[in-house]
Amino acid sequence: MEAETEEGLTVESKGGRVKNQKIDKEGVVGKGVKTVKVVLRKALMCDVKSLYKLFSEYSKAGEMLPRSMSDIYTHLRDFYIAEIECETETGNEILNGNYSEKGSSGCEPEVIGACALAxxxxxxxxxxxxAVKRPYTRKxxxxxLIKKCIEEAKFFKITNxxxxxYKPQFFQKSGFNVIDKSELPHKIWSDCINCVKFPDCDETAVMLKI
Structure with a gap:
């Protein structure tokens, strides 16, 4: 029910210089060069159309379950999003920051990724x-986004x-282990009825115990 794979971090500007840099413990992604600021935050009502467009791209490719506008509105509080606020040439840029409606520099932010914890x-x-927009994968x-969901699970005292x-190796990098789907409760399959591959699910189940 997901679509994402990545290796390392590349920070790119639109029409400017490019800097490759690994993310550090404080989330610094660029310093002293033209780069972009990526912010992680909870989804808002104004994000629904962007989320629908992002998920539709992957669902049409058969890489994740489709989500209707109604479904996204209903479960909006489950979502974290990643957005690009703006290009900047100022000092250090922090991955996790405060959200402002038009970004810290007054430009329109762009939703480039999302993830939900249900x-x-x-x-x-x-x-x-x-899901992460294809130009921004492997960054x-x-x-x-997974880390944000894990933090929220810990807040609710959830340990599983x-x-x-389709990419268990990606989740294994975050500590998940492959399990047999039979270990999951039957009620989780209710959402799978809308999948074109139901009942022959070809996804892999992974589990993290925290």
């Missing part, structure tokens, strides 16, 4: 709809997080 049962949550954005994925 609470399934007393001590079980699912990471759903992990650690998906990994950081699973996902259904």
């Amino acid at each position: 609470i399934v049962w007393e001590n079980l949550a699912e990471i759903r709809s992990l 650690l954005i998906g990994t950081e 997080i699973f996902a259904l994925t």
